[in-house]
Amino acid sequence: MTKSITILGCGISGLSCGVKLQEAGFTDVRIISRTLPPNTTSDVAGGLWFPYKAEPIHRILGWSRSTFQEMMRLRGQAEAGITMTRFFQLHPKPVSGEAWWSSAVEVYRPLGEREIMAEFPNIAEGQFPSGFYAEVPIAEPHKHLPFLMNQFRERGGVIEIGDVKSLSEISHKSRIIVNCTGLEAKKLVGDAELFPIRGQIVVVKNPGINRSITIEADDDGDHSEHATYTIARSEDVILGGVAMTDSWETSIDEATVSGIIARCSAIEPSLKTPQILQHKAGLRPGRTEIRLESEQLSDTCTVIHNYGHGGSGYTVNWGCAEEIVSLARAAS
Ligand SMILES: Cc1cc2nc3c(=O)[nH]c(=O)nc-3n(C[C@H](O)[C@H](O)[C@H](O)COP(=O)(O)OP(=O)(O)OC[C@H]3O[C@@H](n4cnc5c(N)ncnc54)[C@H](O)[C@@H]3O)c2cc1C
Known part of the structure; x- marks a missing residue:
């Protein structure tokens, strides 16, 4: 099997690829990254399995299904930081049919207004006439990323801090480069299709909630930047949020x-008077489509791109990593 794989980036994408490549038998895998957890965009995320702000749907369905299954498997290891949540997606307008992602999860059902009002007594009649219910995993980033770093290192992987200015800078040292640089791939490989989708969340102490909610954006547009959601984790709850396309602002807006x-x-x-633990803001790596493909960089080096996961980095990571393994095998 080929040696010398360099993964650029130590967020959820780079780490999942590193672990999967090692599991597949690749040796001499190293990660080079400008920042490490807890200082990546992946550390800002809620870590909820839920396909959001990423394309194309036909590929995301498969990737998110594989990721769901892998998260269920990892759930058996306490150090992985994976918990399950009862998840409610509420719609301000009636919707018919199933959620497009429903076949990826194990427990799912559409919700009618009566059931929604029984679960959420505060909701007014007509406010959310329909929705979906599912049971989904959450990978809590502050536990899950260190867990993956440990797994990677225990199997002989090396993690180095480094700021790579161009792929050709490292191509002579690697047979394969896996580019997991998120939004920063815009600069690294000059990708004009990447754009920021600003997010901001409030992390609060969990007052005893065991359900998570997203409110489907109103198609009329005036609230489309508001991405209202709660993610109930083991010790805290994430309150969100915003989804501001093309905003590069990472400071907290009061x-x-x-x-x-x-x-x-x-x-x-x-959650009316929550005990606030932390404020966070970050830029989702938005792209017209997730870029997952091989490119021949030179006679001796192939680059496999894996970036642009939008608001779904934790929802597709393992599925994408499995595909990276296939592409790496083909390039070996
Ligand atoms: C507020 C918010 C909430 C979110 N919630 C969720 C959620 O609940 N569920 C979900 O699925 N997704 C969520 N997301 C989206 C998720 O965070 C991203 O999709 C994911 O983090 C992308 O991971 P990544 O590893 O590709 O990129 P990143 O986490 O950005 O990692 C990129 C890595 O590449 C390194 N790097 C970049 N350029 C270079 C270079 N030139 N040389 C060396 N290293 C380099 C960086 O230092 C970094 O380590 C959320 C995002 C935000 C902002």
Whole structure:
């Protein structure tokens, strides 16, 4: 099997690829990254399995199904930081048919208004006439990323800090480069199709909630930047959020914080006066389509791109990593 694989990036994408390549028998795998956890975009995420702001749907369905299964498997290891949540997606307009991602999960059912109002007594009649229910995993980033780093290192993987300015800078040292640089691939490989989708969340102490919620954006557009959601994790709850396309702003906006708390606590009243633990903002790596493909860089080096996962990095990571393994085998 070929030696010398260099993975660029130590977020959820780079680490999943590293672990999967090792599991597949590749040796001499190293990660080079400008930042390491807890200082990546992957550390800002809620870590909920839920396909959001990523394309194309026909590939995402397969990747998210494989990721779901891998997360269920890893759930058996406490150090992996994976928990399950009861997940409610609420729609401000009636929807018919199944959620397109429903076949990827094990427990799923459409919700009618009566069931929604029984679960959420605060909701007014007509506010959410339909929705979906599912049971989905959450990979808590502050536990899951260190877990993956340990797994990678225990199998002989090396993680180095380094700022790579161009792929040709490292191509002579590697047979295969896996490019997992997220939004920063825009600069590294000059990808004009990448764009930021700003997110901001409030991390609060969990007052005893065991359900997570997303409110489907109103198609009319005026609230489309508001991505209202709660993610109930083992010790905290993530309150979100925003999804601001083309905004590069990563500072915390106070008005956004109050808006998020007001919107979330309108559905989940125990969050009205939350004990705030942390504020976070970050840029989702948006792209017209996730880029997962091989490119021949030179006679001796193939680059496999794996970036542009939008708001779904934790929802497709293992499925993408499995495909990276196939591409790496083909390039060996
Ligand atoms: C507020 C918020 C909430 C989110 N919640 C969820 C969620 O609940 N579920 C979900 O599925 N997704 C969620 N996401 C999306 C998720 O965070 C991203 O899709 C994911 O983190 C992308 O991971 P990545 O590893 O590709 O990129 P990153 O995490 O950005 O990692 C990129 C790595 O590449 C390194 N790098 C970049 N350029 C170079 C270079 N030139 N040389 C060396 N190293 C380099 C960086 O230092 C970094 O280590 C959320 C995002 C935000 C902002």
